Amino acid sequence: MTMEGGINNNCSSSSSNEGKPPNPLTFTAAHSNNFFLRHPSLVRTRIADEPFGPILNPEDCKPEFVPLLRSGAWADMGSRGSMEDVYICADSFVHDYGGKNPVEGPGAFYAVFDGHGGKHAADFACHHLPRFIFEDDDFPMEIERVIASAFAQTDTAFAEACTSDANLASGTTALAALVMGRSLVVANAGDCRAVLCRRGKAIEMSRDHKPICVIERQRIEDSGGYVDDGYLNGQLNVARAIGDWHMEGLKKQDGGPLSCEPEFMTTRLTEEDEFLIIGCDGIWDVFMSQNAVDFARRKLQEHNDPVLCSKELVNEALKRKSGDNLSAVVVCFQSQPPPNLVVPRERRVQRSVSAEGLKELQGFLDGLEM
Structure with missing residues (x-):
């Protein structure tokens, strides 16, 4: 029902209560060839190369860490009447999408799309977003500009698709994570979340884009919108998403x-x-x-299986009465399970009493005897 190190299958069919969300490689939309329009409006930004400095100590001579990727995913419809989540789990984007990977080490792509108002936007983004990224001539040298452009192109292409078929009208949040060599890049639009476990500590690699967030509320109001009871324009409980062109007042060209x-x-x-x-x-x-990192870490220490770990995360969320569709992707960076963390003991402090103190204590005790 799930997949390890690959792209999930079944992209445009409805999901069962326990199983794989759709396969981006099988999704098609009417007149889709007309939608691949490059989006030139985004500013080009180049990620600067890290400067090389002198070796200061022997520690700098250690070989650089190279991630050994193992991944797995699991999804469940939960208590909802339909499944609107889609995920991508590709340990090699060169193999799955033909993208260039000029660095040594892995080149992987992972993503979660959480649809709302239907599954079409999630299916569409699952199929088109990675292709817009990996077919861009500037990938990976201008990676952030390329990914931002791909999000915009996917959004524009879906708007065109909806004009041809009104039944496609829906929206989706989108979170994508790329691993290239030792670099991890996370791009998020919506309220999916990526969390890195760094020696047992949770490092949040994304921010939930909720309308009530101060930064998002300010952006919304600056764009002519408003937040009503936690909802964007009283309609949507996320502040960023692909699609939703059918909802009045939320998006303009x-x-x-x-x-x-x-x-x-x-x-x-x-x-x-x-x-x-x-x-x-x-x-x-x-x-x-x-809490999620602690839970997943314990499970990986037990069996070291990212597929089983993602399933256990989903099942635990069901036990905790989550009322939504559930999808989880777990990506391990090492071949061994997480090590036990040894908490260093506090050094014992040896205390001594001075001769003067002993004399005073003896005098006190002698007084008690009298």
Whole structure:
């Protein structure tokens, strides 16, 4: 029912109560060839190369950490009447999408799409977003600009698809994570979340884009929208998403209160980084980030299987009464299970009593005897 190190299958069919969300390689939409329009409006930004400095000590001579990727995913419809989540779990984007990987080490792509108002937008984004990324001539040298452009192109292409077929009208949040060599890049638009486990500590690699968030509320109001009882324009409980062109007042060709622009977080992976959890908001409705890391870490120590770990995360969320569709992707960066963390004991402090103190104590005791 799930898949390890690959792209999930079944992209445009409805999901059963326990199983795989759809396969992006099988999704088609009417006149889809007309939708591959490059989006030139985004500013080009180049990620600067890290400067090389002198070797200061023998520690700098250690070989660089190279992640050994193992991944798995699991999904469940939960208490909802239909399944609107989709995920991608590709340990090699060169193999699955033909993208260039000029760095040594792995080149992987993982994503979760949480649909709302139907599954069409999630299926569409699952199919088109990675292709817009990996077919861009500037990938991976201008990676953030390329990914941001791909989000915008996917959004525009879906708007065109909806004009041809009104039944496609829907929306989806989107979170994508790329591993290239030792670099982890996370792009998020919506309320899915990515959490990195760094030696047992939860490091949030994305921010939930809720309308009530101060930053998002300000952006919404600056764009002519408003937040009513926690909902964007009283209609939607996320502040960023792909699609939703059918909802009045949320999107315009030149912008709007509902943004598809992703927010980026990047980090350099080291030997302390153990695994990454990517999940839809149904997971995070019942798990705090550190709680999820603690739970997953214990499970990986037991069996070291990212597929089984993702299934256990989903099942635990069901036990905790999550009321949403559930999808989780677990990406391990090392071949060994997470090590036991040894908490260093506090050094014992030897205390002594001075001769003067002993004399005073003896005098006190002699007084008691009298």
